[in-house]
Amino acid sequence: RVTSHKSGYVYIFKPEHPAANKAGYVAEHRLVMESVVMRYLHLDETVHHKNGMKDDNRPENLELRAGRHGNGQRVSDLLAWAKEVIMRYDPLWNGAS
Numbered sequence: 001r002v003t004s005h006k007s008g009y010v011y012i013f014k015p016e017h018p019a020a021n022k023a024g025y026v027a028e029h030r031l032v033m034e035s036v037v038m039r040y041l042h043l044d045e046t047v048h049h050k051n052g053m054k055d056d057n058r059p060e061n062l063e064l065r066a067g068r069h070g071n072g073q074r075v076s077d078l079l080a081w082a083k084e085v086i087m088r089y090d091p092l093w094n095g096a097s
Helices: 028-037 075-089
Strands: 002-004 010-013 025-027 045-049 062-066
Touching (some): 010 028, 025 028, 028 045, 028 062
Antiparallel strands (some): 002 010
């Protein structure tokens, strides 16, 4: 079952999901991102709709963020920064992803 909330987000009925709300629904954009990263999202991770359309849950329109939307950082930016730090300070780093 699919339902659209007054907020504009689309929710999917998945009562077995660890992040399901009391009614058993999970935000579709979170489910899509979980399929991209192949794991459950952490509670402090958010999914940003790049084009601002809350019902456009195509993977290419979604961006994983660490932290809240307003103050969060794109995970891709965090990974780039982490690689830069490792390459600078770890002489054994071989550049592997």
